[in-house]
Amino acid sequence: MIDPIEEVYLKKYKDLNTDCRVLLTDKEVNSIPRIAGIFREDLTNDFDLLIGLHAHGSNLQIINACKKYNRDFVLLPCCVIDEPLTKRPNIDWLKSLVDFAANRGFEVKKTTLNFKGQNTLIYTDQYLTKIPTLYTITGLPYSGKTTLRKELIKHIDFELVSIDNIMDKSNMWREGHPTQDDWDKAYSVAYEQLKTYLKANEDVVFDGGSLKFSERETQRNIAKKYGARHKLIYINTPRYEIIKRRLRNQKTKERGDLTDSEMEKAFNMFEEPRVNETPLEYSTPEDLKDWIGENLS
Numbered sequence: 309m310i311d312p313i314e315e316v317y318l319k320k321y322k323d324l325n326t327d328c329r330v331l332l333t334d335k336e337v338n339s340i341p342r343i344a345g346i347f348r349e350d351l352t353n354d355f356d357l358l359i360g361l362h363a364h365g366s367n368l369q370i371i372n373a374c375k376k377y378n379r380d381f382v383l384l385p386c387c388v389i390d391e392p393l394t395k396r397p398n399i400d401w402l403k404s405l406v407d408f409a410a411n412r413g414f415e416v417k418k419t420t421l422n423f424k425g426q427n428t429l430i431y432t433d434q435y436l437t438k439i440p441t442l443y444t445i446t447g448l449p450y451s452g453k454t455t456l457r458k459e460l461i462k463h464i465d466f467e468l469v470s471i472d473n474i475m476d477k478s479n480m481w482r483e484g485h486p487t488q489d490d491w492d493k494a495y496s497v498a499y500e501q502l503k504t505y506l507k508a509n510e511d512v513v514f515d516g517g518s519l520k521f522s523e524r525e526t527q528r529n530i531a532k533k534y535g536a537r538h539k540l541i542y543i544n545t546p547r548y549e550i551i552k553r554r555l556r557n558q559k560t561k562e563r564g565d566l567t568d569s570e571m572e573k574a575f576n577m578f579e580e581p582r583v584n585e586t587p588l589e590y591s592t593p594e595d596l597k598d599w600i601g602e603n604l605s
């Protein structure tokens with residue numbers, strides 16, 4: 309809810325699935341998240357859908373914001389009050405809104421709600437089901453990022469951006485490598501791939517260390533720019549387990565080996581996700597399938 313003025317919320321509504329009337333408790337009503345301020349376009353990125361209920365003065369802004377952030381809208385307009393629009397004689401306000409949205413490339417649909425009065429609703433449904441998600445997997449080398457990603461593909465259809473794969477392709481694990489230059493190149497290829505997939509509305513898993521806050525911030529900003537949701541997955545594996553896996557890999561050579569100094573560098577570089585990054589934390593040895601079912605499906 310976005311409204312500068314404290315409104316009295318209706319407590320009664322009808323659950324369309326059960327066709328039953330529902331009465332909310334005071335506690336439920338008071339816990340409806342609310343932004344006490346005016347609507348601003350930049351708020352749009354945090355929401356999947358914008359709904360304007362007799363949203364005086366914000367209808368045009370909502371349409372513009374949806375255009376900018378690739379979101380759908382549902383508008384139940386009543387009148388032209390406070391809109392930056394001159395009411396023209398013989399021109400219907402609802403039609404003006406539909407034309408305004410259509411001129412911005414929206415295919416506007418119309419329906420009516422079952423009450424008397426201003427009950428015509430206009431809406432779009434071109435983006436809601438298509439908002440892509442960027443999953444950033446963070447965790448130390450050998451923590452299990454690739455294992456998680458391989459399990460995840462059984463639950464979610466996504467495109468993969470993998471630093472390891474990019475490095476493999478360019479043979480960056482050869483003697484004396486990867487150098488800092490290799491890492492930089494791999495990341496810039498990865499970010500280009502990421503942008504291409506998000507632009508095409510694909511869900512993406514970014515499988516790289518993303519050890520530093522700033523790297524994760526870059527990915528969050530890319531997600532924001534392309535109108536995608538962002539989820540941070542933190543694989544928290546104890547260090548003794550990481551060391552054990554590394555020793556095992558030196559024998560099996562399943563993946564590229566990191567030198568002692570590279571391992572130390574990773575340990576030093578790693579910045580645990582902060583609370584405000586709202587990470588979804590997987591702790592080894594929790595059952596991976598169950599964890600994905602509970603957190604990501």
Ligand SMILES: C[S@@+](CC[C@H](N)C(=O)[O-])C[C@H]1O[C@@H](n2cnc3c(N)ncnc32)[C@H](O)[C@@H]1O
Nearest residue numbers: 310311312313345346347361362363364365366
């Ligand atoms: C007709 S009332 C509708 C209230 C409520 N949405 C409903 O459906 O019952 C219009 C509301 O728009 C709010 N409002 C006016 N300008 C606004 C703005 N720029 N951003 C957000 N809300 C605004 C007013 O405070 C008022 O509560």
